[in-house]
Amino acid sequence: MVAFVKDIWVSLAQTGLRVTALAGGVGGAKLAQGLARAVPGGDLSVVINTADDFEVYGLAISPDIDTVMYTLGGIANPATGWGIAGDTRATLDAIARYGEDPWFLLGDQDFATHILRTARLRQGQPLSTVTAHLSSALGIASHLLPMTDDRVATLVDTPEVRRDFQEYFVARQQQDTVSGIVFDGIEDASPAPGVLVALRDADMIVFCPSNPIVSIGPILAVPGIREAVAGSPAVRIGVSPLIGGKALKGPADKMLSSLGHEVSSVGVARIYAGLLDVLVIDERDRALQPEIEALGMRVIVTNTIMGDAEDRERLAREILAAAVEDRAR
Amino acid sequence: MVAFVKDIWVSLAQTGLRVTALAGGVGGAKLAQGLARAVPGGDLSVVINTADDFEVYGLAISPDIDTVMYTLGGIANPATGWGIAGDTRATLDAIARYGEDPWFLLGDQDFATHILRTARLRQGQPLSTVTAHLSSALGIASHLLPMTDDRVATLVDTPEVRRDFQEYFVARQQQDTVSGIVFDGIEDASPAPGVLVALRDADMIVFCPSNPIVSIGPILAVPGIREAVAGSPAVRIGVSPLIGGKALKGPADKMLSSLGHEVSSVGVARIYAGLLDVLVIDERDRALQPEIEALGMRVIVTNTIMGDAEDRERLAREILAAAVEDRAR
Numbered sequence: 001m002v003a004f005v006k007d008i009w010v011s012l013a014q015t016g017l018r019v020t021a022l023a024g025g026v027g028g029a030k031l032a033q034g035l036a037r038a039v040p041g042g043d044l045s046v047v048i049n050t051a052d053d054f055e056v057y058g059l060a061i062s063p064d065i066d067t068v069m070y071t072l073g074g075i076a077n078p079a080t081g082w083g084i085a086g087d088t089r090a091t092l093d094a095i096a097r098y099g100e101d102p103w104f105l106l107g108d109q110d111f112a113t114h115i116l117r118t119a120r121l122r123q124g125q126p127l128s129t130v131t132a133h134l135s136s137a138l139g140i141a142s143h144l145l146p147m148t149d150d151r152v153a154t155l156v157d158t159p160e161v162r163r164d165f166q167e168y169f170v171a172r173q174q175q176d177t178v179s180g181i182v183f184d185g186i187e188d189a190s191p192a193p194g195v196l197v198a199l200r201d202a203d204m205i206v207f208c209p210s211n212p213i214v215s216i217g218p219i220l221a222v223p224g225i226r227e228a229v230a231g232s233p234a235v236r237i238g239v240s241p242l243i244g245g246k247a248l249k250g251p252a253d254k255m256l257s258s259l260g261h262e263v264s265s266v267g268v269a270r271i272y273a274g275l276l277d278v279l280v281i282d283e284r285d286r287a288l289q290p291e292i293e294a295l296g297m298r299v300i301v302t303n304t305i306m307g308d309a310e311d312r313e314r315l316a317r318e319i320l321a322a323a324v325e326d327r328a329r
Numbered sequence: 330m331v332a333f334v335k336d337i338w339v340s341l342a343q344t345g346l347r348v349t350a351l352a353g354g355v356g357g358a359k360l361a362q363g364l365a366r367a368v369p370g371g372d373l374s375v376v377i378n379t380a381d382d383f384e385v386y387g388l389a390i391s392p393d394i395d396t397v398m399y400t401l402g403g404i405a406n407p408a409t410g411w412g413i414a415g416d417t418r419a420t421l422d423a424i425a426r427y428g429e430d431p432w433f434l435l436g437d438q439d440f441a442t443h444i445l446r447t448a449r450l451r452q453g454q455p456l457s458t459v460t461a462h463l464s465s466a467l468g469i470a471s472h473l474l475p476m477t478d479d480r481v482a483t484l485v486d487t488p489e490v491r492r493d494f495q496e497y498f499v500a501r502q503q504q505d506t507v508s509g510i511v512f513d514g515i516e517d518a519s520p521a522p523g524v525l526v527a528l529r530d531a532d533m534i535v536f537c538p539s540n541p542i543v544s545i546g547p548i549l550a551v552p553g554i555r556e557a558v559a560g561s562p563a564v565r566i567g568v569s570p571l572i573g574g575k576a577l578k579g580p581a582d583k584m585l586s587s588l589g590h591e592v593s594s595v596g597v598a599r600i601y602a603g604l605l606d607v608l609v610i611d612e613r614d615r616a617l618q619p620e621i622e623a624l625g626m627r628v629i630v631t632n633t634i635m636g637d638a639e640d641r642e643r644l645a646r647e648i649l650a651a652a653v654e655d656r657a658r
Contacts, residue, residue, distance in 0.1 A: 057444050057445060057448050058444065058445075058447055058448025058449075058451055058452075059444065059448075084423075087419070088417065088419050088437070090416070090417050090419070090436075090437035090438050091420060091437045091438065091440045091441050091444070092441075093438070094413075094437070094438035094439075094440075094441030094442070095441040095444065095445060097441070097466065097467070098441065098442075098445055098462075098463055098466045098467075099466045100445065107419075108417070108419035108420045108423070108437045108440075109419050109420065109422070109423035110423075111420045111423075111437075111440060111444075112420050112421075112422075112423030112424040112426070112427065113423070113427075115386050115387065115388065115420070115424065115440070115444070116386060116387075116424060116427055116429065118387055119386050119387025119388075120387075122387055123387075133427075134427055137426065137427045137428045138426070138427075
């Protein structure tokens with residue numbers, strides 16, 4: 001059976017498997033890179049969260065797009081997962097010399113992205129067009145799609161005050177208790193061109209191991225996207241971002257807890273119930289399998305930690321094999 | 330007499346001599362720095378050409394303001410006269426990686442200036458306010474005043490075609506024959522706040538050794554400025570940018586020639602006739618003194634080459650002494 005599945009998989013990959021991934025920050029970018037390597041003859045679209053986008057020094061910053069773009073372009077900083085490898089900070093230091101607070105770390109090479117994006121947006125190009133051109137210039141064959149070309153902003157309610165997302169995430173280092181999340185502007189947002197088509201035509205939809213609340217959450221909240229996933233004939237596979245009740249990176253665990261969710265892959269499965277056919281959980285969470293299966297999804301247990309590019313491709317191949325197996329059932 | 334003049338000069342400098350300089354690029358910046366050092370207790374305003382301003386990658390670039398600002402701020406690149414000492418070019422290289430032509434050299438620290446200027450202009454601040462804040466942050470006590478807050482663009486007519494100034498100056502390295510110069514928008518421009526007051530209240534007005542056609546020319550062409558200089562009770566002293574019929578830097582000599590001017594300090598004196606009381610020329614042009622005096626201005630003959638900061642201060646002190654002497658006549 002395994003050999004048979006592998007045959008199907010090889011054949012699918014060669015004939016152009018269409019994969020659409022939903023991704024947020026670093027974890028999403030890593031799996032997206034694995035998928036891009038695992039389906040070289042195929043067609044990968046990555047729908048990326050833009051609700052973290054903001055402006056600093058008048059420049060339009062799209063942190064999640066950039067993390068995916070730098071990772072798939074092979075220039076991401078391996079130490080942080082975001083930013084560009086070997087980047088310097090002469091520009092930011094010079095900005096600080098003018099008395100500005102350099103609270104958001106931007107490297108010199110990184111600034112090039114923000115400068116060009118801002119210029120092109122101001123010329124009237126939509127973010128999806130700008131992103132397609134920038135990522136193509138970096139040699140990326142996959143389709144990087146912002147979830148929307150419209151402005152959506154994640155706002156974080158704390159017991160004291162409502163904060164902008166980057167203020168919560170970067171400036172205050174996620175120390176606030178999160179009592180609520182608002183995606184400002186989401187009701188009026190439309191999926192960017194290509195997003196609904198990529199979901200409709202996909203053989204497989206992957207929820208990357210990104211924060212379910214503030215990374216995958218806003219993507220699904222864009223009117224039309226949740227419905228497209230729910231109604232898709234594709235095999236839909238999610239990867240849990242939690243291992244042993246902890247997020248590998250970022251505040252997903254604390255945020256799930258303070259918002260009343262169970263802080264485990266079971267909690268993640270509940271959030272995605274009705275949208276996923278398969279949830280991939282880490283070996284250390286094997287005991288959670290029955291409870292997740294009771295929610296109506298298959299469970300794949302494997303090592304979900306992604307170190308280098310080979311690691312990411314290994315996980316992507318396991319996910320693809322699971323999709324083929326699911327389809328064969 | 331010399332001792333007496335020096336006494337007056339020291340006394341004036343201590344009691345707050347008000348000096349207003351008109352300046353363009355590198356030569357203007359050097360003398361402005363000399364003046365700032367020579368009148369430490371005094372009040373220096375520098376009215377700066379903005380007709381070379383342009384946009385690249387969506388950023389507002391003010392080359393002459395920046396050259397004066399970096400020079401007075403003590404951070405200018407001593408090798409070029411423009412740009413920032415020790416600056417790197419990671420951002421520009423990354424912009425080129427996205428397929429853009431890096432035709433205009435911008436350093437990483439330099440980008441900080443353009444980013445902040447652009448952001449503040451887009452917030453609605455006038456260029457004069459932005460310039461005051463940026464230069465103040467660099468510790469500059471002198472008042473750097475753009476000639477206008479309005480958009481003026483120098484256009485260069487060549488026998489074949491009309492070109493943007495930076496296209497002529499940087500991209501094509503001044504190789505075109507200049508058949509005409511247009512200051513687009515100049516009729517509708519007003520002097521920036523502070524400019525007319527600085528000219529009216531000055532004890533001394535200095536025309537720096539900048540290009541008379543495309544650096545000092547646009548400043549004088551802003552409606553109201555030529556009249557303010559012509560009617561000023563200040564001692565008005567110019568420094569010729571030509572030595573032995575050659576410009577130390579830039580295309581002033583070729584441009585004067587192709588526009589039908591005499592390519593010498595006499596030609597410069599004719600352009601400034603009626604506006605200057607004194608013209609400072611280089612020792613190598615001593616023979617031109619009678620011809621220039623016949624145009625109705627006194628002539629000071631000295632070494633006009635400015636190397637290091639001490640050199641610039643030396644020339645500035647000679648100019649100040651000449652002004653005091655002129656006033657004492």
